[in-house]
Amino acid sequence: MKISEAAKQSGLTNKAIRFYESMGLVECTRLANGYRDYSDSDIQTMRFIHRARDLGFSIEECRYLVCLQQNSNRASATVKQFAQDHLQDITQQIEKLQEMKAILENLISHCPGDDNPQCSIIDELEK
Amino acid sequence: MKISEAAKQSGLTNKAIRFYESMGLVECTRLANGYRDYSDSDIQTMRFIHRARDLGFSIEECRYLVCLQQNSNRASATVKQFAQDHLQDITQQIEKLQEMKAILENLISHCPGDDNPQCSIIDELEK
DNA sequence: TGTTGACCTTACCCAAGGGGTAAGGTCTAT
DNA sequence: ATAGACCTTACCCCTTGGGTAAGGTCAACA
Numbered sequence: 001m002k003i004s005e006a007a008k009q010s011g012l013t014n015k016a017i018r019f020y021e022s023m024g025l026v027e028c029t030r031l032a033n034g035y036r037d038y039s040d041s042d043i044q045t046m047r048f049i050h051r052a053r054d055l056g057f058s059i060e061e062c063r064y065l066v067c068l069q070q071n072s073n074r075a076s077a078t079v080k081q082f083a084q085d086h087l088q089d090i091t092q093q094i095e096k097l098q099e100m101k102a103i104l105e106n107l108i109s110h111c112p113g114d115d116n117p118q119c120s121i122i123d124e125l126e127k
Numbered sequence: 128m129k130i131s132e133a134a135k136q137s138g139l140t141n142k143a144i145r146f147y148e149s150m151g152l153v154e155c156t157r158l159a160n161g162y163r164d165y166s167d168s169d170i171q172t173m174r175f176i177h178r179a180r181d182l183g184f185s186i187e188e189c190r191y192l193v194c195l196q197q198n199s200n201r202a203s204a205t206v207k208q209f210a211q212d213h214l215q216d217i218t219q220q221i222e223k224l225q226e227m228k229a230i231l232e233n234l235i236s237h238c239p240g241d242d243n244p245q246c247s248i249i250d251e252l253e254k
Numbered sequence: 255t256g257t258t259g260a261c262c263t264t265a266c267c268c269a270a271g272g273g274g275t276a277a278g279g280t281c282t283a284t
Numbered sequence: 285a286t287a288g289a290c291c292t293t294a295c296c297c298c299t300t301g302g303g304t305a306a307g308g309t310c311a312a313c314a
Binding site for chain 2: 047052054068076084090091094100105107108111117118124125126
């Protein structure tokens, strides 16, 4: 099938598919006219990558996951550890954002929010 | 003072200072030999930007905040609203990450984590 | 037969926020 | 005089595609 149909079935955009190809994550054959041609198995890989991306895995991490997926000699412990490392990463991102959030909320709560220029948010950033 | 001293006092890197200058956020005069020369007031602006960046404001948002800071006719309500919009943005990012986290934790909890290839994480991504 | 529209192709510019490095100018101290 | 520490501009790199341009291909319809 051609790229737009592949995009529809995998949930990726045409652009993303071409990009993943350029990154070496996805392959395809070509028709006589040069158009990309995808098999059902190619779609499976694209769906796999799509889901992994939705869970926040980077392109490089997706590359490794596809590798694990296709390796029938893998140990599930390897996959589990990889996922745990990623989970820790996500957790740290959340913590960092929550720190920002707490500070912002504090600043906002002290700002009068009226027509006067005096503003504790600006004051605090100036310190 | 020259750029390295300005970096030390503001907490920014030399590179970041030059970058912010190219973005029009920071200005400076030049010495006879072409070296950048910063005043205490310039440092204040840099510190202001540094703090705003730490709270997750983008370069463009920092530009606006600097603008508000320097506008003595501002209404604190304007600043407050701007901060609240940013807060909402942060909140959404946190929610998105927490969704990812929940799914990941679920996948991880169902993975045996042994020497066998069977892995519910891979299985789930393949669906 | 011609043309219109929907596909497809490659290729380039853009985003944020700098890091790294090169090639070279300047200043100070020894 | 020269070494070392500073400064300058300028270029390429990262990530993950989005947007758009210029052009090739194909099927349908008049």
